Amino acid sequence: MRNFIFFIRRFFNLILFLGLEITCIVLIQRTGTMQGNDIISSANAVSGLVYKKQSDVVYYFGLRRMNDSLLRENANLRKMISGYSSIDTLADSVGIVDIPATDSTRHIVRFSDYIYRTARVINNSTNATDNYITLNRGSDDGIGRNMAVISGTGVVGRVEHVSRHFSSVLSVLSGKQKVSARLKDGTNGLVIWEGGNASTLVMVDVPQQVVVKKGDSVVTSSYSLYFPPGVLIGTVIKAEQVKKNTLQRIYIKSSTDFSRLQYVYVVENKMSKEKNTLESQNTEGKK
Amino acid sequence: MNVYIRNILRFCVLVLLQVLILNKIVLRWWAEPTGFPVFVPYIYPLFLFLLPFETPVWAMLFCGFALGISVDTFTNTAGMHAFATVLIAYLRTNVLTALLPRNLSEYSGLQPSTRNMGWSPFLVYTGFLLLLHHLVFFSIELWNLTNLGHLLLKTFASTVTSLLFVVAYLLLFTRQDNARV
Numbered sequence: 001m002r003n004f005i006f007f008i009r010r011f012f013n014l015i016l017f018l019g020l021e022i023t024c025i026v027l028i029q030r031t032g033t034m035q036g037n038d039i040i041s042s043a044n045a046v047s048g049l050v051y052k053k054q055s056d057v058v059y060y061f062g063l064r065r066m067n068d069s070l071l072r073e074n075a076n077l078r079k080m081i082s083g084y085s086s087i088d089t090l091a092d093s094v095g096i097v098d099i100p101a102t103d104s105t106r107h108i109v110r111f112s113d114y115i116y117r118t119a120r121v122i123n124n125s126t127n128a129t130d131n132y133i134t135l136n137r138g139s140d141d142g143i144g145r146n147m148a149v150i151s152g153t154g155v156v157g158r159v160e161h162v163s164r165h166f167s168s169v170l171s172v173l174s175g176k177q178k179v180s181a182r183l184k185d186g187t188n189g190l191v192i193w194e195g196g197n198a199s200t201l202v203m204v205d206v207p208q209q210v211v212v213k214k215g216d217s218v219v220t221s222s223y224s225l226y227f228p229p230g231v232l233i234g235t236v237i238k239a240e241q242v243k244k245n246t247l248q249r250i251y252i253k254s255s256t257d258f259s260r261l262q263y264v265y266v267v268e269n270k271m272s273k274e275k276n277t278l279e280s281q282n283t284e285g286k287k
Numbered sequence: 288m289n290v291y292i293r294n295i296l297r298f299c300v301l302v303l304l305q306v307l308i309l310n311k312i313v314l315r316w317w318a319e320p321t322g323f324p325v326f327v328p329y330i331y332p333l334f335l336f337l338l339p340f341e342t343p344v345w346a347m348l349f350c351g352f353a354l355g356i357s358v359d360t361f362t363n364t365a366g367m368h369a370f371a372t373v374l375i376a377y378l379r380t381n382v383l384t385a386l387l388p389r390n391l392s393e394y395s396g397l398q399p400s401t402r403n404m405g406w407s408p409f410l411v412y413t414g415f416l417l418l419l420h421h422l423v424f425f426s427i428e429l430w431n432l433t434n435l436g437h438l439l440l441k442t443f444a445s446t447v448t449s450l451l452f453v454v455a456y457l458l459l460f461t462r463q464d465n466a467r468v
Contacts, residue, residue: 013344017377020352024373027359027366028427047306047361054307125310125362127325129428132363161363168363196325 041161041168042123042134048166051134055122059262066262073152114228115268117142119149121261122166126198130174133157133261138165148226148267154255155179155233156264158226167266172233173198173258181233182221183212183250191218191233191252198258201234203250210248212236218252225276228267290339290398298334298354305331306361309452324441328449330456331358332420335376336413340394344380351376364428371424375416386412400461413453418446 008015042051119141123134137143139162149156149169157171170177173193181191181203187210191203203218216236222229234252241248309328335351342350355369362368383399384391386408394403401409421442429438 013348013377016345016348017373020348020373021370023352024355024366024370028370030365041363041365042361044360050303050307050361123361127310127327128362128364129430130363 042132042166044163045165048122048134048136048138048163051123052136052166055120055136059120062260062262065260069152070263115142115270117266117268119143119167119264119266121264124258124261126171126173126258129195130176131171131258132160133169133171133264135159135167135169135264135266136165137266138163138167140164142268143167143266144268146226146272148224148228148269149264150227150231150267151256151261151264153232153257155220155227155231156256156258156261159266169264171258172201172254172256179227179233180221180224181218182229183210183218184216185210188221188223189250199254200237201252201254203252205247206239206250208241208246208248212239212250214238218250225272226267226269228269294334294338297337298357301331301334302354302357302361305329305358310362324437324444326441326445326448328445328452329417329421329424330449330452332372332375332417333413333453333456335372335379336416337398337400339396339398340383340391341396344377347376347379348373367424367427370427371420374423375420378419379416382412382415401457402462410450410454414446414450417449417453418442421446421449 042048117137119135119137121133122136123132125131125133133149133156135143135149143159143162145159145162147159149159155172157169157174158177159167160170161168172179172191175193175195177193179191180188182188183203183206187206189203189206191201193201206212214236218233218236220227220229220231220233232255234254234256237251237253239248239250309330312327331354334354335347338347338350351372351374352369355366355372358368358372359365380391387394387404397403399409399412404412425438425442425445426432432438
């Protein structure tokens with residue numbers, strides 16, 4: 001027993017050192033799996049508050065740019081609305097197209113519903129390996145884990161940690177996140193970020209026969225678990241053949257300027273839970 | 288000023304400086320050659336370097352852990368910074384013993400500084416530990432060795448820049464005169 005105590009006292013520092021390092025390794029491990037660690041993230045009360053205070057000050061410098069982007073978004077939305085109304089007037093002359101009344105599509109219209117909530121970006125990074133964005137809304141405002149985050153110009157990321165008043169979002173600029181994407185001709189694939197430049201994304205494993213032009217738009221596909229379909233991801237810069245196999249890689253310029261995010265929309269998919277339960281039954285069946 | 292209050296203040300100042308200002312600037316060394324890694328200068332380990340000479344190792348370790356975890360909280364990298372800071376906190380005493388001419392116990396009541404150690408030993412001490420911190424942190428962050436050149440380039444460029452920021456901090460916030468102990 002005495003020897004044991006001597007041993008502890010002699011190597012106390014080393015033991016403490018190893019203990020702390022192991023704690024760190026455990027923490028790092030746990031961030032790899034998506035659960036837990038809400039306390040050690042920028043969603044916690046203290047760091048959220050600090051970031052909010054900073055954002056309150058810096059906010060005013062970007063008002064002009066934000067105003068421009070909102071105007072542009074409004075213009076786009078107006079264009080879309082005018083498109084719908086022109087169809088409606090056509091429909092008037094041809095006959096009655098009353099979607100809610102037709103029974104077969106009714107619950108699709110009612111339930112495939114996304115709730116959009118606005119949030120302000122209070123912290124943002126583009127230079128880490130996995131980039132995070134902190135928003136000034138949390139569970140009190142109805143934000144939940146795994147909701148999609150988009151901006152007026154395109155995809156942004158997915159909510160990973162939530163506290164009462166803040167949430168932190170894993171941005172698309174991360175090795176941990178793949179976005180299910182669709183090209184103009186309907187080809188589906190995955191868009192990833194490979195580090196480096198904050199505006200270049202890559203769509204991998206696209207079949208060789210697919211032809212893309214520079215400037216083609218890439219949007220989220222309807223396979224995505226989180227994102228609503230049809231949200232712009234970016235435009236094609238170039239396609240590159242992979243020598244090893246018959247696939248090609250498509251480089252995409254992201255439409256969102258990640259370094260200048262100010263307002264985003266958090267999108268809640270009301271159907272995602274049901275979809276997930278249904279799809280998890282499929283995998284259970286295989287076991 | 289009391290040594291405890293001074294160090295707690297320095298802790299807050301350095302963490303906030305790191306998190307609110309330095310983490311926001313994206314640096315590419317010189318202009319923008321393509322393929323050159325993007326990096327951030329990390330100066331918050333300076334808090335550990337400036338703790339008094341006679342701080343026992345266990346206290347250093349706890350300080351290192353607290354420092355790392357605070358920065359981790361802000362950057363969403365649970366444990367990564369803490370791992371690196373605990374390592375340099377553990378090695379600090381050994382580096383100081385190797386660099387200083389006299390026994391550490393003879394420096395009671397003093398803290399490592401350019402005034403007490405002279406510029407070049409202090410820069411060697413800071414530079415070595417910063418290099419170690421950056422190397423460990425970037426290795427964990429990237430977590431693959433396939434791109435070793437990229438990792439080393441990033442570490443080197445980042446360390447040099449951090450060291451410049453450390454020197455700037457020292458010139459701004461510590462008293463400079465020629466008296467050496």
